Amino acid sequence: MxxxxxxxxxxxxxxxxxxxxxxxxxxxxxxxxxxxxxxxxxxxxxxxxxxxxxxxxxxxxxxxxxxxxxxxxxxxxxxxxxxxxxxxFAAGRGHLRHRPGPKEPALRKARICYDHLAGDYGVRMLDSLIASGAIDAIGDGLALTQKGENDLKGIGIDVGDLRSSRRPLCRSCLDWSERRAHLAGSLGKALLSSFLDKGWARRTAESRSIMFSQEGDRQFLRLFPVDA
Amino acid sequence: MxxxxxxxxxxxxxxxxxxxxxxxxxxxxxxxxxxxxxxxxxxxxxxxxxxxxxxxxxxxxxxxxxxxxxxxxxxxxxxxxxxxxxxxFAAGRGHLRHRPGPKEPALRKARICYDHLAGDYGVRMLDSLIASGAIDAIGDGLALTQKGENDLKGIGIDVGDLRSSRRPLCRSCLDWSERRAHLAGSLGKALLSSFLDKGWARRTAESRSIMFSQEGDRQFLRLFPVDA
DNA sequence: GCGATGCTTCGGTTACGATCGAACTATGAA
DNA sequence: TTCATAGTTCGATCGTAACCGAAGCATCGC
Structure with missing residues (x-):
């Protein structure tokens, strides 16, 4: 059979x-x-x-x-x-390998997810981009608006370059710690890269967590505000 | 660890x-x-x-x-x-349990995928809906247009009802036989249900394949044309 | 009550695959 | 050349989990 x-x-x-x-x-x-x-x-x-x-x-x-x-x-x-x-899926079912450990909080705040930003900061970034009208959320999909394209140019990201790759520009990725979506795709990758390039954040040696500097933290929160 | x-x-x-x-x-x-x-x-x-x-x-x-x-x-x-x-993923890597069997062709033509239509016919349906402007494909996501909503009303599907569910209306689902997307989500489900209700098609007893009647086949192909 | 059907639990067997020590190959350094 | 490091292959051991027969519940029809 x-x-x-x-x-x-x-x-x-x-x-x-x-x-x-x-x-x-x-x-x-x-x-x-x-x-x-x-x-x-x-x-x-x-x-x-x-x-x-x-x-x-x-x-x-x-x-x-x-x-x-x-x-x-x-x-x-x-x-x-x-x-x-x-x-x-595993996180949603509570299949956690819960050995909380000291790195956990940092991991929940910001970590790398293959090549883009995840965790609290990743979710916050996408929320903020949607709220500001830079990204449209349509069903499951995400689409960059004209406004978004302009905004990104302001922080040094040229969307034209990204479009040339066959990889989708925006994709939503389920966050296991937050259980909400964050931004993946080539744009997600480009954004994380720019944070690292600017020195706002750096990858840690042994873990998947991302450490923001004080200045980087300030800039990030300013750039991606959330109104509650 | x-x-x-x-x-x-x-x-x-x-x-x-x-x-x-x-x-x-x-x-x-x-x-x-x-x-x-x-x-x-x-x-x-x-x-x-x-x-x-x-x-x-x-x-x-x-x-x-x-x-x-x-x-x-x-x-x-x-x-x-x-x-x-x-x-x-398994299909993309050639991890097939290839025991071709007689049911295979029918399965490739049209089968049920959880609750919506997959296979050649499933892919064709989505292609046609996009070509006619009933659905917009944006990145990974799919969005029903106003025209699409009207068209659907013509074949007896009330999108308003579907929107009330928490489940997304349109979702794209990767087809393992065609390696292309077909339509899932509550709309995908509603469309398949309507084919079954109309008597255009029926589920088979032991397999996941869907058998279209002669008349159903004719109606389906008329409703979802593809221009090549 | 009775037997019949659908499913679960228990106990014992068996096989597969994860594991490691030891030996082997490949690349680099001195 | 020789030594050191990175990785693979081989052989043997060992545990776990899939499996089935048999017995035990539960529900239905009578």
């Missing part, structure tokens, strides 16, 4: 805790080596190696050899979206 | 072949009994029972007791979307 795609294969791939941890870590967007991934998975390198091979064969991971290192990333945006949508 | 939602749990739930088959069968939208699900899973009822309990505990399934039967459905639209997005 049966017609249709084989869900069980990729389910099983994601279903192993060690592999799931590695995938979640790669949600952070940066490429990691096999040894680093063994660390986040809590397993030895040999074991990690076989896991990584399976994930790559399953189309979830891509690797790039560089010298004697092997850097792994999520295969593409589709893979990233799958993982993120599973995180959203 | 780790912060964040536990992907591994639901991954493992979906990762078992028997469970995956049951979930895929429920993608057909209709409620199935435990014994029926045991059949599609290819296992005995005892085993199915434990699987179903796990799926329910995991928030993927909901059950409704009715007499001495227990009817299972996907827990909600979020669960359905997760399964469908996994099917889309």
């Amino acid at each position: 049966k017609e249709g795609p084989d869900i069980a294969q990729i389910g099983a791939l994601i279903g192993d805790p060690a592999r799931a941890n590695m995938l979640a870590a790669l949600t952070g967007g940066r490429a990691l080596t096999a040894t680093e991934l063994a660390g986040v998975g809590g397993i030895t390198v040999q074991t990690a190696s076989t896991h990584l091979a399976k994930l790559e064969a399953g189309g979830l991971l891509a690797q790039r050899k560089q010298g004697r290192h092997r850097y792994f990333t999520l295969a593409d945006e589709a893979a990233a979206r799958l993982i993120e949508s599973m995180m959203g | 780790k912060e964040g939602p536990d992907i591994a749990q639901i991954g493992a739930l979906i990762g078992d072949p028997a469970r995956a088959n049951m979930l895929a069968a429920l993608t057909g939208g209709r409620a199935l009994t435990a014994t029926e699900l045991a059949g599609v899973g290819g296992i005995t009822v005892q085993t199915a029972s434990t699987h179903l309990a796990k799926l329910e505990a995991g928030g993927l399934l909901a059950q409704r007791k009715q007499g001495r039967h227990r009817y299972f459905t996907l827990a909600d639209e979020a669960a359905a979307r997760l399964i469908e997005s996994m099917m889309g």
Whole structure:
């Protein structure tokens, strides 16, 4: 029996805790080596190696050899979206690996979600963009308005460049901590990049959280106000 | 270790072949009994029972007791979307359970996807609605136009009723056989229902395919033309 | 009450796959 | 060349979870 795609294969791939941890870590967007991934998975390198091979064969991971290192990333945006949508679903059902830890608050405030900003700040940014009329929310979709395009130019983002990529400009992404949407897509990526470039924020070494500087915090809150 | 939602749990739930088959069968939208699900899973009822309990505990399934039967459905639209997005991803990677079988062509032509029309006909319908200006495609999102609302009234669908539900009116859903989008959301559901009510099409007993009558076929193709 | 049907729980078996130690290959540095 | 680091492959072990037979509830029809 049966017609249709084989869900069980990729389910099983994601279903192993060690592999799931590695995938979640790669949600952070940066490429990691096999040894680093063994660390986040809590397993030895040999074991990690076989896991990584399976994930790559399953189309979830891509690797790039560089010298004697092997850097792994999520295969593409589709893979990233799958993982993120599973995180959203899992969070909605209370399937949390709740070991609160000290990094938690920072993670809820602002973190990276593949290549864009998530957490409280990510949600706030999208809300603000919609409230100001820079983005229209239509059904599930998001569309940049003319006003939005002008506003963005003011902070140094040229939307024309972004449109040339095949990737959608705006996409909404469900936030597992806030359970509300934040902005993904090439525009989401560009915005985060600009914050990092401006020195408003920086990525932390070992976690997916994003640390805003005092000045960056001030600027961000000014740029994306929320009226309650 | 780790912060964040536990992907591994639901991954493992979906990762078992028997469970995956049951979930895929429920993608057909209709409620199935435990014994029926045991059949599609290819296992005995005892085993199915434990699987179903796990799926329910995991928030993927909901059950409704009715007499001495227990009817299972996907827990909600979020669960359905997760399964469908996994099917889309799996299909894109060529993870097919290819046992072509005789039902395949019918399935590719028209099938039910949770509660709306998918397959060749589903894709065609959305394409046609966009081409005629009834629906605007904006980024990832779909929005019904005024013209669309009028057109729909002509075939007996009152959009006002649909808007009252909290569920989004239009949503695009990736088709695993066509690898293109078709129309989901409450409007997608309403359209399929109207085809069934009109007698243009009927659901088959054991498969997810939808059979159009000769007359239904003619009407459908007239209503949703594609100019090539 | 009775048996029949639908489903769950229990107990024991079995198989698959995750795991690691050890040996092996590849790249880089000295 | 030799040593060190990064990663893979092999072989063997071990745990977990899927599985089914049998027994136990629950609900229906009579």
